[in-house]
Amino acid sequence: AQTVTQSQPEMSVQEAETVTLSCTYDTSESNYYLFWYKQPPSRQMILVIRQEAYKQQNATENRFSVNFQKAAKSFSLKISDSQLGDTAMYFCAFMKHVNNDMRFGAGTRLTVKP
Amino acid sequence: DVKVTQSSRYLVKRTGEKVFLECVQDMDHENMFWYRQDPGLGLRLIYFSYDVKMKEKGDIPEGYSVSREKKERFSLILESASTNQTSMYLCASGIQGAKAGELFFGEGSRLTVL
Numbered sequence: 001a002q003t004v005t006q007s008q009p010e011m012s013v014q015e016a017e018t019v020t021l022s023c024t025y026d027t028s029e030s031n032y033y034l035f036w037y038k039q040p041p042s043r044q045m046i047l048v049i050r051q052e053a054y055k056q057q058n059a060t061e062n063r064f065s066v067n068f069q070k071a072a073k074s075f076s077l078k079i080s081d082s083q084l085g086d087t088a089m090y091f092c093a094f095m096k097h098v099n100n101d102m103r104f105g106a107g108t109r110l111t112v113k114p
Numbered sequence: 115d116v117k118v119t120q121s122s123r124y125l126v127k128r129t130g131e132k133v134f135l136e137c138v139q140d141m142d143h144e145n146m147f148w149y150r151q152d153p154g155l156g157l158r159l160i161y162f163s164y165d166v167k168m169k170e171k172g173d174i175p176e177g178y179s180v181s182r183e184k185k186e187r188f189s190l191i192l193e194s195a196s197t198n199q200t201s202m203y204l205c206a207s208g209i210q211g212a213k214a215g216e217l218f219f220g221e222g223s224r225l226t227v228l
Contacts, residue, residue: 047217100162100215102159104156104157106156
């Protein structure tokens with residue numbers, strides 16, 4: 001089964017600065033999707049960004065971008081111009097294309113400081 | 115807006131009791147998932163379903179079963195609750211195909227087993 005590893009349990013960043021969250025995964029699949037989800041305090045999980053494994057171009061969504069290194073099985077999230085509202089748990093996730101089995105990492109708690 | 119509704123926000127049960135957690139989605143999604151969320155462990159997949167009456171085991175199916183008799187409803191059953199099943203349970207739904215992986219989550223059910 002695939003595994004997702006987030007090695008940074010907690011991180012902090014000053015407002016307006018840039019922060020990068022790390023994620024690695026292990027799989028024998030060739031066709032899959034990768035995601036970053038955000039869980040604000042006491043609120044529901046929401047999708048931040050999505051990457052198809054067959055696409056070499058890194059996905060971007062406004063201030064959020066990823067660095068997808070397929071050979072290294074690495075998928076980091078960069079948040080630019082951090083805002084107080086970015087404070088949340090961030091989860092990296094992997095989905096198998098064949099049956100949509102979706103697994104999450106342990107999460108990184110990000111605090112944006114004013 | 116997609117709505118994923120979990121039947122109970124908070125439950126307190128005794129060891130050995132049978133527990134039912136219900137989840138209903140209103141967007142005709144094919145995929146439905148049950149995760150448990152524990153601090154430091156992230157989201158761990160219990161079971162998922164990609165169609166009515168179909169189910170697949172996740173990482174931690176032991177002690178749990180599921181039922182999906184109708185497309186919109188996915189139930190998680192704890193046959194005989196134990197204290198180590200005290201946790202937050204999250205239900206999610208999503209479509210298959212090109213937008214697979216964009217999951218919509220319920221608010222969660224916090225279960226305490228005494």
